[in-house]
Amino acid sequence: xxxxxxxxxxxxxxxxxxxxxxxxxxxxxxxxxxxxxxxxxxxxxxxxxxxxxxxxxxxxxxxxxxxxxxxxxxxxxxxxxxxxxxxxxxxxxxxxxxxxxxxxxxxxxxxxxx
Amino acid sequence: xxxxxxxxxxxxxxxxxxxxxxxxxxxxxxxxxxxxxxxxxxxxxxxxxxxxxxxxxxxxxxxxxxxxxxxxxxxxxxxxxxxxxxxxxxxxxxxxxxxxxxxxxxxxxxxx
Numbered sequence: 342x343x344x345x346x347x348x349x350x351x352x353x354x355x356x357x358x359x360x361x362x363x364x365x366x367x368x369x370x371x372x373x374x375x376x377x378x379x380x381x382x383x384x385x386x387x388x389x390x391x392x393x394x395x396x397x398x399x400x401x402x403x404x405x406x407x408x409x410x411x412x413x414x415x416x417x418x419x420x421x422x423x424x425x426x427x428x429x430x431x432x433x434x435x436x437x438x439x440x441x442x443x444x445x446x447x448x449x450x451x452x453x454x455x
Numbered sequence: 456x457x458x459x460x461x462x463x464x465x466x467x468x469x470x471x472x473x474x475x476x477x478x479x480x481x482x483x484x485x486x487x488x489x490x491x492x493x494x495x496x497x498x499x500x501x502x503x504x505x506x507x508x509x510x511x512x513x514x515x516x517x518x519x520x521x522x523x524x525x526x527x528x529x530x531x532x533x534x535x536x537x538x539x540x541x542x543x544x545x546x547x548x549x550x551x552x553x554x555x556x557x558x559x560x561x562x563x564x565x566x567x
Contacts, residue, residue, distance in 0.1 A: 375555065384459075384545055385558040431498065437511055439552040441486065445498040 343368045343436040347446035354422050355454050362417040362449050364406075364432030373440065374415045375433045376406055379448075385431065391415060402426070427453045457481065459559035461546050467565045468536050476531040476562045480548030487529040488549075488556055489521065493542035501544075504529055505552065536566045 346365045354360050366372055373392050377385040389400025396408040406417045415432060432446040460479045468474050480487050489501040500513040504523035512519075518534040527548075533540055543563050547556035 373553075377558070382563075384461075384560040385547075387555055387557060390555050435553070439503075439510065441488070441503060441549065441552045441554075441556070442500045442511055442513070443488075443490070443498075443547075443556060444500070447497055 342444075343372065343434050344444055345374075345432045345434050345446040347430075347432055347449050349449045350447065351450045351452065353452040353454060356424050357421050360417075360419045360422045360426070360451070362430050362432075362451070364415045364417065364446060365413050366415060366432075366434055367413065368434060372434050374406075374408065375435075375443070376400065376404070376415075376417050377431045377433060377445075378402075378428045379431065380428045388417070388430075422451075422453055424453045424455060427451055459546055459548050459557055461544075461559040461562050463562060464560070465563045465565070467567065469567050470536055470538060472536050474533045474536060474540075474564055476533075476544050476546075476564070478529045478531070478546030478548075478559060480527050480529070480546075481557055484548035484550055484557075485527055486549045486551055486554075486556075487523055487527065488547040489529070489531050490545045490547065491515075491542045492545060492561070493539070496542075498545070502531070510552075533564070538566050540564060541566045 344367045376388040429448045433443045462477045486505045503511040521531040523529045543561045545561045547558045549556045
């Protein structure tokens, strides 16, 4: 079954520093992949998506992610983190016959220190 | 364009009662999904409705049910509430299968 793994439960970075959040997927074919962000007490906001084509995907809020088939990874990056980026981040892969049952990773909580 | 809306924001019930949660999708979206985010269990797929029909359900007991109305809004019903049903319930919508899902702010259900 398709799955995603986020190895880091918590990450702390300094404001202005670069960020990379890891996501590894388990899937036979080329997957669709998503990154979502959840601020405390809020719903999920879609940051970016990978369907096919260019392996470097640009998203909102200055985020990008790179799909690497050889490493089964879809890591999220941001060159300079802002305090407002503190949130929980989820990687997700659609599964099921119609590809619309999202399976989420456990999430990575990002803390930004000033 | 208005996003996905959910009501109520918070809901407090006692064990054994029934809870009804509501969701309005983004205009033009025909698919509605429900997810449960419980402490320690992460985000889990609950139900998918498309064009008024239940198309798929996750590994949840039958007391979790719902429906989709002709205007594509949806209702999630949880019967015979148990303490472990306390969670944030998120609704999402998409233009149809295999399209990205957009989430609402959620309903926080607390079972006492």
